[in-house]
Amino acid sequence: MRITDSKLLAAITALGVEHKPALALAPLTSLGIGGTSDVLLIRKHEALPALIRLLRESKTPYRFLGGGSNVLLPDSELPWVVLQLARQDPEVRFEGNSVYVDCAAELGRTVTLCAKHDLGGMEGLIGVPGSIGGALRMNAGAYGTQIGTFVREVTVFRAATGRIEILRGAEINFEYRHTSFAPDDIMLAVRLELPSKPYSEILQGIRICNEKRRASQPLNQKSAGCIFKNPPGGSAGRMIDELGLKGHHVGDARVSDRHANFFINAGHASAADMLKLIDDVRSRVRERYGVELEEEVIVWK
Numbered sequence: 001m002r003i004t005d006s007k008l009l010a011a012i013t014a015l016g017v018e019h020k021p022a023l024a025l026a027p028l029t030s031l032g033i034g035g036t037s038d039v040l041l042i043r044k045h046e047a048l049p050a051l052i053r054l055l056r057e058s059k060t061p062y063r064f065l066g067g068g069s070n071v072l073l074p075d076s077e078l079p080w081v082v083l084q085l086a087r088q089d090p091e092v093r094f095e096g097n098s099v100y101v102d103c104a105a106e107l108g109r110t111v112t113l114c115a116k117h118d119l120g121g122m123e124g125l126i127g128v129p130g131s132i133g134g135a136l137r138m139n140a141g142a143y144g145t146q147i148g149t150f151v152r153e154v155t156v157f158r159a160a161t162g163r164i165e166i167l168r169g170a171e172i173n174f175e176y177r178h179t180s181f182a183p184d185d186i187m188l189a190v191r192l193e194l195p196s197k198p199y200s201e202i203l204q205g206i207r208i209c210n211e212k213r214r215a216s217q218p219l220n221q222k223s224a225g226c227i228f229k230n231p232p233g234g235s236a237g238r239m240i241d242e243l244g245l246k247g248h249h250v251g252d253a254r255v256s257d258r259h260a261n262f263f264i265n266a267g268h269a270s271a272a273d274m275l276k277l278i279d280d281v282r283s284r285v286r287e288r289y290g291v292e293l294e295e296e297v298i299v300w301k
């Protein structure tokens with residue numbers, strides 16, 4: 001979507017929000033799929049209430065993009081403008097066992113910085129790409145660790161009230177790849193509380209998780225991680241593998257040979273190809289196992 005009203009554009013930029021017209025979005029996603037849209041880069045959190053007011057008053061629909069590692073965007077011009085948070089300086093601040101992290105910060109870099117301050121617990125999350133905001137939204141987790149466990153406070157812009165508020169960790173439900181944030185909440189910053197641990201011990205845990213990931217995932221190919229959530233008590237990857245679907249493809253959208261729940265863009269896959277592959281695999285799993293797989297990747301539609 002393009003913002004063409006010059007008065008609206010002037011009001012947006014007066015808030016210190018950067019307007020990037022008709023940006024190609026595929027390079028902003030780990031799948032490398034997506035059309036174009038205007039992107040609004042929010043440099044100061046305080047600008048959000050006024051920005052959202054302007055977008056609402058002008059009936060300009062918007063969506064929020066973090067690090068782009070868990071989304072499937074449509075192919076052509078998007079019917080929304082895209083909001084993103086600019087990285088802040090400093091991104092991470094330490095106070096005893098509390099770590100204050102900006103939501104634009106990268107999750108992996110945050111885990112490493114915490115390790116250097118002898119704060120552990122998040123080793124399992126080291127290889128999860130994307131931002132802290134995306135990790136909070138998805139309750140990112142791996143190898144028995146999920147970010148929600150460490151969350152004590154979240155600073156969030158609530159579209160429902162039009163205000164920036166602070167939620168206590170206990171007020172938020174963190175479940176398997178699901179959280180109780182409202183769909184139009186925008187997370188801005190978080191306070192995590194992490195256990196003290198010697199750096200060398202954390203580093204050892206990080207190495208083990210990195211090795212496990214390298215051994216099982218197609219890390220040098222374009223993907224969004226697991227495409228489906230695991231059904232209760234089951235494994236989506238195992239079911240897809242048992243159906244012999246590794247390598248199965250629609251155009252350049254392909255089930256990874258390495259991990260059957262990773263669908264990769266092996267060249268110039270379109271969103272339409274990926275959606276067709278997702279539907280095809282889902283219906284085969286339904287027919288064989290009677291299980292309805294739910295997407296883990298967020299499909300913008």
Ligand SMILES: Cc1cc2nc3c(=O)[nH]c(=O)nc-3n(C[C@H](O)[C@H](O)[C@H](O)COP(=O)(O)OP(=O)(O)OC[C@H]3O[C@@H](n4cnc5c(N)ncnc54)[C@H](O)[C@@H]3O)c2cc1C
Pocket residue numbers: 030063064065066067068069070071103127128129130131132133134135136137138139140141142185186187188217219223224225226298
């Ligand atoms: C190779 C690979 C491996 C992966 N492995 C794992 C894994 O082990 N475990 C795991 O959980 N995930 C994994 N993922 C998926 C992905 O990395 C996580 O879901 C990640 O937390 C998404 O963060 P992001 O910033 O990229 O979010 P995006 O993809 O940009 O967004 C995802 C959703 O979160 C919303 N969102 C993002 N930021 C904010 C914010 N600040 N406020 C409000 N909403 C926001 C977006 O609107 C969107 O709906 C993997 C992905 C890849 C490519």
